[in-house]
Amino acid sequence: xxIPTRGVTMARMQLxxxxxxxxxxxxxxxxxxxxxxxxxxxxxAHRYDGRPVLFAHVAGYPGWRALAGMASARRYFATALGxxxxxxxxxxxxxxxxxxxxxxxxxxxxxxxxxxxxxLGRLPIVRHFPFDGGPYVTAGxxxxxxxxxGPNVAFHRLMQLDGRRLAARVVEGRGTDAALKxxxxxxxxxxxxxxxLPVLLAAAMSAPPGVSELAVANALAPxxxxxxxxxxxxxxxxxxxxxxxxxxxATAPEGPFVDxxxxxxxxxxxxxxxxxxxxxxxxxxxxxxxxxxxxxxxLMGMPKEPSMMAAINRVCRCxxxxxxxxxxxxxxxxxxxxxxxxxxxxxxxxxAFRGHGSLKHVVVVDTDVDPFNxxxxxxxxxxxxxxxxxxxxxxxxxxxxxDPSATHRPGEKTRTAKMGLDATIPWGADRSAxxxxxxxxx
Numbered sequence: 243x244x245i246p247t248r249g250v251t252m253a254r255m256q257l258x259x260x261x262x263x264x265x266x267x268x269x270x271x272x273x274x275x276x277x278x279x280x281x282x283x284x285x286x287a288h289r290y291d292g293r294p295v296l297f298a299h300v301a302g303y304p305g306w307r308a309l310a311g312m313a314s315a316r317r318y319f320a321t322a323l324g325x326x327x328x329x330x331x332x333x334x335x336x337x338x339x340x341x342x343x344x345x346x347x348x349x350x351x352x353x354x355x356x357x358x359x360x361x362l363g364r365l366p367i368v369r370h371f372p373f374d375g376g377p378y379v380t381a382g383x384x385x386x387x388x389x390x391x392g393p394n395v396a397f398h399r400l401m402q403l404d405g406r407r408l409a410a411r412v413v414e415g416r417g418t419d420a421a422l423k424x425x426x427x428x429x430x431x432x433x434x435x436x437x438x439l440p441v442l443l444a445a446a447m448s449a450p451p452g453v454s455e456l457a458v459a460n461a462l463a464p465x466x467x468x469x470x471x472x473x474x475x476x477x478x479x480x481x482x483x484x485x486x487x488x489x490x491x492a493t494a495p496e497g498p499f500v501d502x503x504x505x506x507x508x509x510x511x512x513x514x515x516x517x518x519x520x521x522x523x524x525x526x527x528x529x530x531x532x533x534x535x536x537x538x539x540x541l542m543g544m545p546k547e548p549s550m551m552a553a554i555n556r557v558c559r560c561x562x563x564x565x566x567x568x569x570x571x572x573x574x575x576x577x578x579x580x581x582x583x584x585x586x587x588x589x590x591x592x593x594a595f596r597g598h599g600s601l602k603h604v605v606v607v608d609t610d611v612d613p614f615n616x617x618x619x620x621x622x623x624x625x626x627x628x629x630x631x632x633x634x635x636x637x638x639x640x641x642x643x644x645d646p647s648a649t650h651r652p653g654e655k656t657r658t659a660k661m662g663l664d665a666t667i668p669w670g671a672d673r674s675a676x677x678x679x680x681x682x683x684x
Contacts, residue, residue, distance in 0.1 A: 255322055344465050362402055368530050393455070429489040573602040574603045
């Protein structure tokens, strides 16, 4: 498989470019009536889940617009990167393997306006459900410098505590948590809201230690950076809003909140972020990510596909990977392989679990089955899979804290059972007996 453009689009990509494309294609839903960020905006976004929704007037927040759903379908990402949908994972793999240091500029749209005072209450931060712990920033990416490894960029949900403070959900043992534990003092951070689709993808990917996610984003599309006004960090110059501040060692209760599985996540202590400076574009657009919606699912699952593909390619020939929305875009995946040996299916199953530790169930299919088409995957299971021969069950495995059916013990890693289905044509069988008969095309 060859991507003529090397898997990247060479045009500088902004969130507003994606909005313009969605308007031209007829995908964009434009809401012109005033909509409140207190419960109402989430309900409207949910009604149109799968389509971008632009709120032209945010009730109570003059001058602000809001956007939801711009990352809610694979084809939106494919358009932003200039590749076919089936080649998205290959483009992401290429960007991970060949990151490009971004250009640093001095005049950036994200700093058109520097707010004279810090007041988070002036931002249209959304409350999604009545039982939420508070209003939440859901589409913010946090930029920081690890004292040993350098720049790190990642998604963190952020619950508003007051006019200057947010409580962050930081997963123990991962990049942000590790960086904070290495820092005896407050850790400078910048929270970027309204970033481009390439930046959002890169922020959700598992870049190797020491590799900046912003360099990965720049390999997907040119992503110029600018120095923050109050902290020693570089941020995407074209994002809509930047909250500059400090990740502190103080904690506050964070939650409850709906998570990826569309079930309630519980209250836990989260580190407090104190905001010292707010900058934004003129006529700013506040990105709202609907928790548990398709945008949330795609930004969680799709960026994990490259690491799965890399792991599987070490043991057999992997041609595509699809982490599926029905499995909350986290727990289920379909792997497509070009089978070369009798045990390739089982080898792919084991490697898939290594490539994505939270994966719970995986189906392996041949190259004649579209891994993005659930009906074709089910057909392969129905016609090529035998449970006594092709089923792999692994008991008491490390699992995902997002799975309510798993075993959760305080202070311990979640445990779960895992299952793999080898739905490839049996080795040595007459392939013609397993292949679909195709109608001739005109």
